[in-house]
Amino acid sequence: MRGLVTVRTTELTSGDLHTGVLDQLGALITSAALAEGDVLKIEQLETRFGVSRSVVREAIRVLESMGLVRSRRRVGVTVAPHGEWNVFDPRIIRWRLDGAGREVQLQSLSELRRGVEPVAASLAAQRATPEQCGVMTGAVMDMAVHGKSGDLTAYLDADVRFHRALLAASGNEMLAALTDVVAEVLAGRTHHDLMPARPNPAAIRLHADVAQAVQSGDPTAAETAMRDIIDEAAQAMLGDSGGDF
Amino acid sequence: MRGLVTVRTTELTSGDLHTGVLDQLGALITSAALAEGDVLKIEQLETRFGVSRSVVREAIRVLESMGLVRSRRRVGVTVAPHGEWNVFDPRIIRWRLDGAGREVQLQSLSELRRGVEPVAASLAAQRATPEQCGVMTGAVMDMAVHGKSGDLTAYLDADVRFHRALLAASGNEMLAALTDVVAEVLAGRTHHDLMPARPNPAAIRLHADVAQAVQSGDPTAAETAMRDIIDEAAQAMLGDSGGDF
């Protein structure tokens, strides 16, 4: 009978109810709308979201497993300090990218990427299959084509394909799991107009260098070329955004 | 009344019931005792663990949020393909380290670390506070002392303290979140007798170099020195384990 009284606010998810509650609470916490130490009562949440106890509890459990909240008897559900968050949880990353902390999150991810991708390149040079090499070189060719034509969307797509293949070829599942992170960084750069109107040919060449080094099984060359890619991108973003300097 | 009938097997956790179920199921899945595609029925799990639906459901929800299982109506809870696992989830890492896959997991973590720590060093050189520098240099001194005396346990402790401080000083929460990972790699090396009986003095010097570079605000030097640390460790493990070669 609860559903008749309380209008279910912001029916974001068509699927399971707990997902909706989870998403909303997660977004609130990660956006600091709920600050560390804030206390939630399960009963409040039931009425607030117009769902039953089971649903709220399941959402809370998941939030707890992400380290976002802690649940204690007689006290309630309290928002945990940032230091306890599982900041690698894809949902948390997503919430922060979608919320106010987008810039900060992208900064963190970029720094992480700078460490991860060179290692992935090095490992890929030792482990990549011919198929994976093919995907990479194909992606580089597409980058060249769309870079020349100035189609930034298609360029981004090829770029993501390249990095996805590289991370997969690293043969390390943890590195591979960061594919979405890297893709997000690349996309963020494009969508924030931090890309030059026409991609730097040098960047494309560097991608080709990586592909070449991976294919010929040269870990060191692959690693340094990949580091150059990231440094080049950083340079491009620091310089004028739009010119070809 | 269920509790009177079914003996609660392996009461591993003193705390919440769902944690116990979660741990057991998680360990089973990550150890491949439950393979991809295997199907679990909630009702089965109720009787198997001697707990109520609420408890099972909450555990399943968390497993689902980790990407270990997927729950679908009319079919049950199925073990998800490895590619969907949130391999950065601390619990998953823990389960794998404690289970049969320990070696593989440590290998993944080592490779990840090789990418992460140099970046962390670079960032720390730009952001570390004097206090953090103090902790690092103090840790290096302890490493020197215990290294000379051959007390590997105390050496490990100082080593972990050093790397913990460095990652924290990076000012990047994602890098900082990998502290436990790095600590685990370092500990694994010691506990698997992959350390020389007496730590290489060169390794200690490299740690000092990093601390020095961080303190003087030299990102490049910090990064390369950190890379040297990791390469040295790899060398030491490849070489004879015990001698001073």
Added chain:
DNA sequence: CTGTCGTGATTGATATGACTTTAACACCAC
């Protein structure tokens, strides 16, 4: 006045039964 102990109130944790929704599967008509 202070500290200890007991007791009640508050809130999460668990158990359970009833009902709803989804979708796999089988059956039937064509």
Added chain:
DNA sequence: GTGGTGTTAAAGTCATATCAATCACGACAG
């Protein structure tokens, strides 16, 4: 065979009852 349709297993949701922890507060001894 192809396609529509009904059956039904299993998860999803709701509501309620009871258990258990623990915090607040007050009584009481010192």
